[in-house]
Amino acid sequence: MSKDNKSISRRDFVKGAATGLVAGAFAGMGMYSYTSSAYGRLPKTERKMQDFGACRSVRVTNISETSWFNNAHLIGDIHEAGGLLVNQYTLNWAPFANGKGSAKGSYDEGIGSIKELLPHDLKKAWEIQKKLALHPDNPGGYSCLIEVESLDGSIHKYLLDTGWSYEWMEDSFKREGIDKMLEEQQIEALFISHEHWDHFWGLPVTVKYDNRIPLYIHDGFYEEGLRYIKDCGYKGDMTVVDKPITEIVPGMALLKFDVPIINRVFGETSLAFNIKDKGLVLISGCCHQGILKFADFAHANLKYDNDKFYGIYGGLHISPFEDWDPKYDDLVISLGQWGFERIGCNHCTGHLTAKKFIEAGYPVVRGTARFRSASKDYLGNGDKISFGC
Amino acid sequence: MDNSSVSYLESRKLVKRWSGPIPALVNTFIILAFFYVTWWIFQDPRGLMRMYTPYVGYMVCRWLLILFIWVAYIFDFWPFKRSWLRNTHPLIKGTVLTLVSVAAMIILIKGFFIEILGNFGIAYFDPGRLEAMGITDFYSIEYAAEAIMMFAAIASWLSPSWVVACENAPWQKLDQPARGITIAVVTFFMSMIVYFLTMHSHMAILFYPWQKFTAICPPYWEKFANTVSGNFHIAWIMCCTVVVWLFETIWERYPFNLIKNNALRRTASFFGIIAIAVSLCFFLYYAQDLVWGETIRGTRRLMAPDWRWLHVGEMAIFWLVPSLYLTFYCNNWPTKFSRPVNVCIRTLLTAALAALVYIIYYKTSHLFLGTQKGFSHPQQFPMIPMIWLINIFLINIWFMDGWPGWKAVPKTAAELEEVKEEIVAHDVRWTPGLAKGLIVGLCAGVLLYVVIINALPWVGANFTIIN
Incomplete structure (x- = not known):
């Protein structure tokens, strides 16, 4: 009888323990996981503060932001x-x-x-x-000329992206004198932000004028993209970016982000600049990684003047098709906390986003809506923006 | 008690046609082949119909799931007669019932949501109206599909909950179709209320300017969830959907079935499922923060709070797949221990298998599903293939009696008594031994949780799923 009781008791204990194990785990999940004390124990990000030098100013000429017209x-x-x-x-x-x-x-x-x-x-x-x-x-295309003024006063010119339509990009290059700069090899490198049609497929237009221009691409390029670089007659020195940070010249670095992107594209590279006495400027093609992720990565890894976010330029990829999602409002609501002083946006940022930024009181640099750009709410084709001048 | 007094699913027993693991292996092979063929035909972005846009495909698989639940659980296969269900070849039965469900789904989506609700009530349910107001055709369809899909997400929690947790009360004694219609209407009505409380504001801020006169903008959950996105609600609602089925399958309605009082048991089950789901939801969100770091509001993808909430629902669905597989094709292994021990082992086992399915999915799915590599592609919705697979499980088990590996035979009177035992269990009684075990178990459970949350940052730092 006593043995039976012990056995029953042991069996009951196991039943209780099994029930308690599952219940206890769920209780822990529910009572602790989303509490301030749980978040208090998350490790703080240790900033690496990589010193990549400084430059005096950066000037961006918007060659084309109209990647498509309809x-x-x-x-x-x-x-x-x-x-x-x-x-x-x-x-x-x-x-x-x-x-x-x-x-x-x-x-x-x-x-x-x-x-x-x-x-x-x-x-x-x-x-x-x-x-x-x-x-x-x-087809239109996205491309901009970046002129970096070094601390010694010398100017370095770069192209970010090369657009899409051969026809449109030829005209746009001619309009801004890019064709001549390429022919005279004034432009030191072409950075392809990512493999999308509107940033990359116009590569032959650049190659036509300078087929040896140093080229930087993300290591997520697919086979077709790599073949296209050869097929369009490029003969220069190509760098496949596989490091998170690549320093280009003092005060200028190429940052790499591994993000999946629509229509089977992977990865984006964007540019960061440290403007002497001003702070950090971020320039992107489409910024598929998200502008705040871009800023957060720079904050965690780079050292820049005044420890301050100073400016943004580029497509911020919020509502490229004038679509919307409530998560985009999260950016509109929270961008102000990051303290950017100059916001130059266009292209895939979307007109609606620019409009919402302006309504939120952010320092958006307005455009002139020339050369088929549709809105003065953001920097259009042929418009320029300077940081640090 | 005879077979006609219980639902068809409860009245039958599935018997293996062959011994050993052969039935499970054969069914698994056929199901995976059927999954891939139908995926290619209907969903795959490289395939024939390409419904994975993603919201159109998401809406379809969600509503199919609801229709299957309605056909099998709510309407108990009405208007099909029990004799037809017993005597018809499973292939014919599966085809007919699936086609009926598809037809009902099309009528509901096109007839009710788009034509009636979209034309006479709320414009965003009708893509045509959105397009006429200047939104591109693609996003018009996507927005409408998102709204219709969200309705299904809520219904896929509430509809089965009414059967599983509330035991069809207070209409359990009604005949079909009165019972089915009543429960469908009631859960549809409840889904509508939950929809307005959780998703209507999300839809209202899709449009410029925010539709402040028709919805609460910004939504009330903004500060708590750190986002204005309705993905916060998708997270806990998806967890509710998953927990309902864990409760029905691997947990055998334990432990709430120990409550003898009907009203108390049903209430405890209904709200207990929600409590467990919310706990799971908070944990899965926190787990992501432990692995990937704290979110940055306003950014996109992996680091964004809205995506992390969405991913909570996605992770939960990864748990449902092995749980249903274990129940359907492994006879709810293990069954030889006491119910609490069986439940505990199954819970731990399926959670581990869910992690495995998750890893395999993210490592390989882009190679064969037409999706793209990466966790947080804006068009990457693992819920679509997972629910598509679950739908095929349900067709196979509910509509085809597990054919070809299994066949249905009527349950004996003794076996029917076991059905009652699952609803109100008598195998666990309150004793001092149980109480001691419970305390020890609770401590061990909390300890397990602590170990997991301490291990997750290390996992995040040392393991890479996607290179």
Whole structure:
């Protein structure tokens, strides 16, 4: 009898213990996980404060921020092809169009139709592709000229991105004198922020004028992108960026972010500048990593004057298709806490975002809405912004 | 008690057609093949219909799940007769019931949400109206699909909860279709209330300017959740959906089925599920902060609070897959110990398997699902393939009696008594031994939690899932 009782008692104990184990774990989860004491024990980020020097000023010339001219056509083509996860090289857009219709494009067939013409006869190449592509008049491109003034007064010129439409980018380069600068090899490097159509596919336009310009790309480029660099006649020294921080000249660094991006693109690189006596300036192509992640990474890793965020320029990738999501309002609400003094935005930032920034009282530098830029709420084609001058 | 007095699912017993693991292996192979074929046809961004836009595909798989629950749990397969369910070949049965569910889903989405609600009530349910107001066709469809999908997310918690936790009360004695219609209408109505309390504000701030006259903007959860996004609600609602099914399958409704009083048991089950789900939700959010660092409000992707809340729901779904698999295809292993021990082992086992599925998914899914590498691609919704897979489990087990590995036979009277035992259990009684064990177990559970939260930062620093 006593043995039976002990056995029953042991069995009951095990039943209780098994129940308690699960209940206790859930109780811990519920009562502790989302409390201030739980967050109090999170390790504080240790700042690395990498000294990358300083420069006197940075001036940005917006060569083109109008990556496409009709949102409905662009997103309609993506929609028809199957959405935002479809491989960009199959969308049947120039210069990789084959005339077979939505989602049936192919890198090989597209480039095969124009390879012989690259990079010398871009006009003919683009004409051929326009006959094969969906919405052939929609492409524009994103590209800007960055002029960095060193502490000794010397000027270093760089291109960030090279746009999309050969036709549009040729015109835009000519408008801003970029073609001459390239021919005279005044521009020291071309940084491709990421592999997207509107930042990268216009590469032959740059190569036409300087086929040996040092080139920087993210190591997440896909095979088609790497082949395109060769196929468009590039002969220079290409750096595949595989480190989080690459110093370019004193006060200028290229930062690498590993982020998945729509239409099968991976990774973005952006630029950071330390302006003497002013602070940090961040310049991006599309900033798919998010402007605050960009700023937070710089804060955690770089040393800059006054320990202050000073300025932003570029596409901030908030509402590129004039779409919206409540999470974008999180940025609109919280950006002010970061203390930027000059916000130069355009392109994939979206007009609505710029409008909301202005309504929130942020120091957004307004534009002139020239050369097909649609709004004065942000910096348009041909507009310039300076930091530290 | 006879077979006709309980639901069809409770009235049948699934018997293996072959001994050993062969039925599970055969079914697993067929299910995975069917998953991949249907994924390619309907969802894959490289496939035929490409519904993974992602919200259209997400809406479809969510509503299919609800319809399956309605057909099997709420309506008990009405209007199909019990004799038809027993005598029809599983392949025919599965095809007919799936097609009926799909038809009902299309009527509900197109007929109710888009045509009626979208045209006569709330514009954002109708893509046509959004497009006419200047939104691109793609985002018009995505926004409407998001709203319709969110409704389904809420219903996929409340509908089964009414059956599993509330035991169909107070309409359990009604015949079909009266019971089904009543519960469907009541849970639909409750879903609508929860929708307005949780998601309407999210939808209202999708549009410029914020629709302040029709919804609370900024929403009331902003400070608590550190975001204005409704993903905060998706997190706990998804956890509720998952916990309902854990409660029904691997937990065998334990421990709330120990409560003898009907009203108390049902109330405790309903709110207990919510309490457990909220606990799980907070933990999964905190776990991400421990692994990836604290969020930055206003940024995007991995570091954004809204994405982390969404990912809570995604992680929870990863737990549901092995739990259902264990119940459906492994006879709810283990079953040889006492119910509390079985439940404890299954919980720990499925949690570990969930972590494994999670790792495998993020390491490999981009290689075959047409999705993209990375945790937080804005169009990466692991809930879609997971729910798609779960839907196929349900078709196989609910509509096809586990064919080909299993077949359905009627339960004996003794086996039917076990069904009652699951609703009100008598196998665990309050004794001093149980009380001692409970205290020790509680301490061990808390300790386990402490060990996990201390290990997670180390895991984050030393393990890389995606290179």
